[in-house]
Amino acid sequence: MTKSLVTGLRQIFPDKSIKVYNRTADKVVELLTYNPKINRVDNYTDLCRDSSFVFLIIPTSGIFALETDFVSSILKSDSVIVSCANSLTIDKLTEVFPETKIVRLLPNINWQIKQGTTIFQTNSTISTTDLTELTDILTPITKLIEAKSDHEFDMLGKLTSCGPGLFTKIVDQLLTSFDISDDMQKQAVYHTLISTLNYLIDSEKPADKIISEVANKGGLTESGIIAAEKVLPDCFDFISKSMNEKLLERQQNLK
Ligand SMILES: NC(=O)c1ccc[n+]([C@@H]2O[C@H](COP(=O)([O-])OP(=O)(O)OC[C@H]3O[C@@H](n4cnc5c(N)ncnc54)[C@H](OP(=O)(O)O)[C@@H]3O)[C@@H](O)[C@H]2O)c1
Known part of the structure; x- marks a missing residue:
């Protein structure tokens, strides 16, 4: 999914640098083939030194294992967590990361051809400005559909993702x-x-x-x-x- 995201974004924002962290550093080096503006950082906390949209494109187990330093940095920099983990509801994410701004996204691999379909939900901490900024970034590469309930998210997301x-x-x-x-x-x-x-x-x-x-x-x-x-x-x-x-x-x- 990360390859798909950075490939899509390269076509829309060719000059924008994107910070990426992965526990296996070589995987990030590999991503440079798809987007030369990838900037490899050394830990999760480095992703949110400045106010950012921090996409978590890892399994649920990895999200649960994130350390409190990461959450503190998210809050300090007023960043937004964008979770792409399937099955992890917006309520569960809010329980794991209290007080943080959270968007739950369910994309598909067609981000890379700028024809993705992405279901999303937000928690109540997100502002209209945050959501507008995020949709400005994503709309050129994907159709965004807000799910009205967890049931709709899963029911539709099964077929779109x-x-x-x-x-x-x-x-x-x-x-x-x-x-x-x-x-x-x-x-x-x-x-x-x-x-x-x-x-x-x-x-x-x-x-x-x-x-x-x-x-x-x-x-x-x-x-x-x-x-x-x-x-x-x-x-x-x-x-x-x-x-x-x-x-x-x-x-x-x-x-
Ligand atoms: N594939 C899809 O079409 C699709 C669609 C919608 C949503 N998603 C969601 O996107 C997320 C990633 O899926 P993917 O298809 O990109 O999987 P993937 O190709 O297997 O990549 C998973 C990445 O997560 C890292 N990772 C795995 N376990 C981890 C852990 N415990 N802690 C930290 N990092 C960990 C892996 O790092 P290493 O390289 O070090 O193992 C790898 O970089 C999942 O939550 C999935 O539900 C995927």
Whole structure:
């Protein structure tokens, strides 16, 4: 995720230096390939010497292990913690880092192509100015969607954060089942997929209206749609159920 963030930001703010800390220093050196303005620092506290947005793009266990020095520096410099850890709710973050300004973000890897989708929530300590500054930084690389509840965050976030992986798997299976392996043929299918999604978004038409524009009675599309209606509900219900179980397992581990 950090690679994706710094790659996206390089394209928008090529002259802006970004401080990065990772316990494995070589990983930060590797990031210079994606953004030459990376400035490697030696500890978490160095990230917030001045007022900053401090993105925590590490697992929950790493966030829980942050030392009190880090929290004091965040408060002293009036910095904002931006947690990207999935499953860690805004209430839990506020409990772990009391009195600090916190944004909970759930991004996806498409930050790197400036087409990310990011769900967010804030705690009550965040000011309108903080939020405006953060959205000014992120809007050029991602669509930002504020979740109204933890339930909405998880429900939508499952598909947006995992989407690049999950949708790629689905399209890949589609190509296999339709016996498409040649690169030129794959490009033709990808293009049809993108243009169909653009049509869905731009026209704002309901799915059944678009399907009826394509499927003639007794025709080829209709045969595919009828078959899809037989198998897809079970297939996607199963995927959704598996992901819900994983999410629940993570949430229970946090307790
Ligand atoms: N991948 C995604 O598409 C995605 C989407 C949304 C949210 N996220 C969230 O983003 C965070 C990072 O995910 P990622 O995909 O970037 O994972 P990743 O590639 O495995 O990177 C994890 C990073 O966290 C560091 N780390 C691991 N355990 C740590 C600990 N206990 N203390 C300090 N640092 C630790 C690792 O450092 P070392 O190199 O030293 O091991 C590594 O730099 C996770 O919280 C994940 O839920 C990821």
